[in-house]
Amino acid sequence: MSHSRLITIGVLIFILGVILDFCLIQFSILIILTGNIFAIFGCLKFLEIKSNRQRVLSALRPKANMTDFFEDFFDLSWSKVSIIWTTCAVGAMIIVHIGGLFKISGAYKTARESIIQDSQIINEIGEVTHFTYLVTGGFTTNGYSNMDIGVIGKKGRTYVKAIVYGQDGEYYTDELLIKK
Structure with a gap:
């Protein structure tokens, strides 16, 4: 060829x-x-x-x-x-x-800072024991299309803080609580 x-x-x-x-x-x-x-x-x-x-x-x-x-x-x-x-x-x-x-x-930096600085989530979880970062595709309930998700969890519970890119270029946040 x-x-x-x-x-x-x-x-x-x-x-x-x-x-x-x-x-x-x-x-x-x-x-x-x-x-x-x-x-x-x-x-x-x-x-x-x-x-x-x-x-x-x-x-x-x-x-x-x-x-x-x-x-x-x-x-x-x-x-x-x-x-x-x-x-x-x-x-x-x-x-x-x-x-x-x-x-x-x-x-990654935005998601990490957003999670760590959110006192309500930190107070509910206590000390942050685990943090992983992943880029995933999918649609949120709000209809935004591109999610960058930081995950923190403790004692069988996983809290997800999503930094969501809107079509207008602004950041939106969506908090989900997933119980294992």
Whole structure:
């Protein structure tokens, strides 16, 4: 399979993964990673082809005529297109991944501070003995779509404090008490 097809397939799979992630489909990160792998293999293959091509052109340079000139020119143009396409695709992937890491880090901090600073929940539970953080998809009863949930529990009870992202970009909180 050619490098351009590998990169194109990788980017399309990556875009599909991002769309599924926005739709809160589980395991979408695996689809995103698969797209990354395809694109990386495509880039490596492109670099290998370019390296081999340069060696061949260097060996044939004395025999160059007008036909070879045009072939080299169009090949160079295609190389430029491939380089631009590869750079944009991989750059977009990196930006999305970095943005995702910042979002997760920020949501973790917000959820943790919100839970620890909520005196009513702390008073009911006492000392915070366990804190885990997870990102989950789903819909709350309020109809908001994206939940970042911090969980604290003690003595067989689990309190859930959800930091919910609304469509207007504001934070909303939803408290649930789950008895085991």
